[in-house]
Amino acid sequence: MRVHVTDLKPGDTLSSDTFNSFGIHIMQKGHTLHSSDISKLLQLGVDYVTIENAPVVATVTVTPHTLEQAKVQFDTALEGFETLFLSAAARGEFDGSQVDDMLEPLMEELHTQKDVVSVLFVLNDTNNYTYTHSLQVGMLSYYLAVWLGYTEQEAYLAGRAGYLHDVGKAQVPSDILNKPGKLTADEFEWMKKHTIFGHDLIMKSTGDELSALVALQHHERADGKGYPNQLKLDDIHPYSRIVAVADIYSAMTTNRVYQSKQELLKVLKELHRMSFGQLHPESTQTFIRHMLPNMIGKHVKLNSGETGKIIMTNPSDYFRPLIETNQGFKDLAIETELEIEDIFL
Known part of the structure; x- marks a missing residue:
């Protein structure tokens, strides 16, 4: 069953391999999740995974509104x-x-x-x-x-x-x-x-x-x-x-x-x-x-005038993420002269 990462519970087991938005393998099929694994999936921007033995709900599926x-x-x-x-x-x-x-x-x-x-x-x-x-x-x-x-x-x-x-x-x-x-x-x-x-x-x-x-x-x-x-x-x-x-x-x-x-x-x-x-x-x-x-995927304006998108939170500094711009990737934890001026949809 496909579920959102925020709905996962310790003890859930992955029924397929899990990849991030760049196609990088994160966790393998059959892995039983711990709290630290769920946090890792959140930090890496994984939205949905499939799990085994999910309960079958005999009610109408609620589709999230736009x-x-x-x-x-x-x-x-x-x-x-x-x-x-x-x-x-x-x-x-x-x-x-x-x-x-x-x-x-x-x-x-x-x-x-x-x-x-x-x-x-x-x-x-x-x-x-x-x-x-x-x-x-x-x-x-x-x-x-x-x-x-x-x-x-x-x-x-x-x-x-x-x-x-x-x-x-x-x-x-x-x-x-x-x-x-x-x-x-x-x-x-x-x-x-x-x-x-x-x-x-x-x-x-x-x-x-x-x-x-x-x-x-x-x-x-x-x-x-x-x-x-x-x-x-x-x-x-x-x-x-x-x-x-x-x-x-x-x-x-x-x-x-x-x-x-x-x-x-x-x-x-x-x-x-x-x-x-x-x-x-x-x-x-x-x-x-x-x-x-929730910041991953949001657009940003940098103090350099460049615009881009947040790709990943940085494990060395959660508040200075990796940004993808038209000029390439900007790691704000390394390029300390760069600052985010605004974040928007």
Whole structure:
């Protein structure tokens, strides 16, 4: 049976030889996979393999939608969050009964979409950062929970918490929320209150204690230097740790009124640095490990003016990959003067 690499489990056995996109032999028929083998397949950009003894499912096969088809579902969830946010701003509460109605179809769609980076590119095609960011964080939180081994229902709860994590910004004055320049100290203190506002809004509107707790805690940091309560790692809820990683990645890779988006691999490198003291190490490094293979096949613009495509992550430096351009292959781990300026579909 042909399966996507992200659906493999330790103990699965290959039913045919496996090759990468260059035709290089990676693993032989009959090889029983371990966790390290699955990671290797991901790192080498292998998308699908065939395995033995896969269970036969007597249901209709679900064919993944194209990104354009999936975008209809994304747009619906985006419009739903806008309605929710504006209601929270105007009335101090929102219709909590609508949250699951918006999210359940979205999460079902995400289950079929394996290329997370491409999904995020589609979602970046909007001018409203607050709404797009909340949707992205919900989606990334769902994916990260799945990658960490949570059940589908647990991952859904993480995604819902991520979707609602910033709803408290609805009660931050708009001149602070949309200020194009750096916030003053007083303005930043106001902005930090969105975590408390979010907790109270969610409790009032839905009674969802878990999502409310994540809204309160998603800016807490492992070293105790976060807000609002300066919690340390062991005191931060696991879902809050997940949403924190998703929140930072989305924020840094999206254009905002006061800051341009940053190059994707540089953001992953920054998250790697933050995993040593600021963010939960396992959550952060699991996120990086699963996002890196999604970069393979994406187009890039280099600081030399050349354009090309990411061919392989570099085992000596995951954040400086091998690039194929019209002028030949560029190994960024060796050609250190070259930098990726942008990554795109």
